[in-house]
Amino acid sequence: MRKDKEIGTDRRADMVKHPLFRETKLVWQCNSARLFQRLAMTLAMVLSLAAQAQSELPRLADGAPDTYVVERGDTLWDISALFLNEPWRWPELWSVNPDVRDPNLIYPGDTLYLRWKDGKPGVYLSSSDRNIGTSDVVRLSPKLRSEPLAAAIPALPREAIDPFIARHRFITQFDLEAMPRIISGYRGRLISGMGDRVYAVGAFTGEQRQFDVVRPAREISHPETGETLGTLLSSVGRVVLSKRALADDEANQFDVLASSEELRVGDVLLPVEDRQLVAQFLPKVPTVDLDPGFMLPLDVGAKQIGALDVVATTYGEVDDVDVGTLLSITKVGEPVTDSISGKRYTVPSENAGTMMLFAVYDRASFGLVLSANQPLSVEDRLVKP
Known part of the structure; x- marks a missing residue:
């Protein structure tokens, strides 16, 4: 029996030494390695999907109240x-x-x-x-709310948006010589107010009789290309046509119905628009990728911008943005010089706030700064959140 056992042991030893056995063992090891690798990849994918699902949940703010x-x-x-x-x-x-x-x-x-x-x-x-959290059933009882x-x-804070919409207009092409405009006040006056009479030139041939009096507030230009994106107009009053011109060289007569400031020679007349204010602005993240844009001030000479300020942007309908689009405000880091090597490095941009567009035109738009975690400056960059 012992001799047979020794013979079996020798046979197993010879089999292990056989080239075919070594090749089979190598194939098994390779397959095991591949299997382990696939299992590891599957586990990593599951963990990644779990992490992604977790990140898709709204992130609670630090210190969120109960x-x-x-x-x-x-x-x-x-x-x-x-x-x-x-x-x-x-x-x-x-x-x-x-x-x-x-x-x-x-x-x-x-x-x-x-x-x-x-x-x-x-x-x-x-x-x-x-x-x-203890039950999936929520019982609600009917109730009447007496508040209007x-x-x-x-x-959103409408008091920061509505006055701007009501008092401003924006046009892409502004040509003063081609637009209806005031050329004189009553008896040659240069300025006029409510109850006064003014004279204007232009084509007033339609049924429209009331006109808004506007004047250029500022020209909106792209800070990099210098391209004019349009002109912001501010409303200063309203007039009604009281006597239409009978000849090309005759001025039209208007009575001033209202004025928020004095009407001047050169002010422009535009038909009254029925501008419906949006009932509720619903902020939303852009659905398309956006090239970096710029935030521009409305007041000439302004350098600092803060929360609840209205600003212009270089985004427009051509960029597939619309009312409610949210944008992140970023501050571009200034280059820093390494004191040891003398080499200059670029510092990453910092998120500085959030804004929402509430009026969008062809190549420009206007937005409200909703939050700012540091002072904002003219020409800060705008990116997709």
Whole structure:
């Protein structure tokens, strides 16, 4: 028996030494390595997808409160910034709340509660939702709110946007000589006011009788190319046509209905527009890639810009942006010289704030600075958030 065992051992030793065995062992090792590599790649992919899914959740702001009582003067953006690093994602935060189907229906005095459900954060409106995470069923009872709808808090600070829209216009091509304009006041006066009479030249042949009186506020130009993007016009009054010219060399007569400042010779007359103000601005991230743009001031000589300031931008309809588009404001880092080697290095750009476009034209637009974490300057860069 022992001899047979020794013979079997010798045979196994000879088999291990056989070239075919060594080749089979090598193939098995290679296949095992490939299998292990595939398993590792699969695990990495799963972890990556999990991390991506996690990153797609709205990111809560540091120190986000568990509760917040809405105050008069708050906006949806202000409240969202308390809870989120990206305030424009508030629909995701509130979409899980059956009691806040329309975020605009939030009123001063309401209490908001931050709760988690199924691994996702949510903001709930009533105290009855305190235990929302313990049950998938939310019972709501009918209730009547006696406050008028106008008392609901707005999405954004309208007092910073509406006056600009009401008092300004923007045109791409401004040719004073070709536009209807005031050439004189009553008895040759250079300035006129409400109740006065003015005379203007131009084609006033249609049914339109009332006209806005505007004058150039500033020319908007691209800071790199110098290309004129358009002219911002400010409204200074309104006039009504009282006597139409009967000949080409005769001026038209107008009566001044209103004026926010004196009307001057050279002021332009444009037909009154029925400019409907947007009821609710809904901030959104651009759906297309954007080349870096520039933020431009509205006041000539202005150097500093802050939160809730209205600014012009070099983005327009040609860039596939529209009303509500959100942009990040970045400050380009100044080159730094290494004191040891003398070599110059570029410092990465820093995020300095957020703005939203509320009026978009062909090659230019106007936006409201919603937040600023440091002083902003003229010609700071604009990029996709």
